[in-house]
């Protein structure tokens with residue numbers, strides 16, 4: 001898993017982005033792409049090493065605990081080398097002391113340190129971490145693909161109930177009120193999610209013990225070609241609407257990540273890139289990928305206008321859509 005965003009936020013924020021080594025206190029940058037060559041890249045150093053054979057590595061801490069804030073110390077590269085080379089002198093206890101006195105110095109002596117902002121940033125980071133887990137971000141493409149599966153939207157029951165949990169979790173959040181754009185992006189996501197789930201639920205039925213699938217409700221057990229045609233059209237309309245809402249959900253998630261980069265974490269998820277969804281197999285047996293995102297002029301306030309306006313007009317103004325314009 002590595003070091004999470006929340007942990008990074010705590011480590012860097014509470015150390016005021018400075019080397020914690022006594023009397024060093026050099027200002028550090030997060031990574032080399034962030035600024036020019038002259039600046040010093042900060043290192044999140046392990047107090048108990050990441051593995052048992054590293055410096056100060058013998059400890060009952062699990063490998064997950066070793067990547068947590070309590071076991072990390074922010075240093076410049078020079079002092080990182082010092083503490084690891086001289087690990088017999090720089091014991092676990094001494095490093096905890098060094099860390100603590102640095103943080104005390106930051107909060108009591110350093111001009112311009114904003115403890116309130118630091119606390120807010122940590123709240124946002126913990127919400128974001130929770131959000132990532134609830135949308136199963138590692139498998140985003142896989143689970144959303146079922147919503148585009150061969151023109152018959154599906155979801156696993158497990159994912160469906162996870163998303164239900166996410167919907168109420170988002171609804172009950174208490175926000176710090178510091179980064180409006182980020183809070184708005186979460187609210188936008190919540191509204192899209194709500195309409196996606198409600199729309200999907202209108203025609204979903206159980207399929208086996210684990211899945212929900214859109215019912216082919218045009219299959220009627222009487223001879224009535226007119227009714228069949230009408231229902232078949234309704235069915236297509238419904239499936240396309242679910243798919244268009246799933247595209248909108250992809251946009252809404254990317255919008256959140258844009259807002260994260262503008263507020264709490266420059267560089268957030270730049271290495272993995274934007275989220276995308278995959279549809280197919282199509283008639284020609286291919287799969288298509290959609291990096292659905294809001295256009296720059298759509299990234300304002302709450303881009304999602306509500307189900308009615310979205311279904312009637314707004315989806316056709318987006319980068320991709322499946323439904324037919326009527």
Ligand SMILES: [Zn+2]
Pocket residue numbers: 045046080084
């Ligand atoms: Zn080290």
Ligand SMILES: [Zn+2]
Pocket residue numbers: 019020021024025026075076077078079
């Ligand atoms: Zn240093």
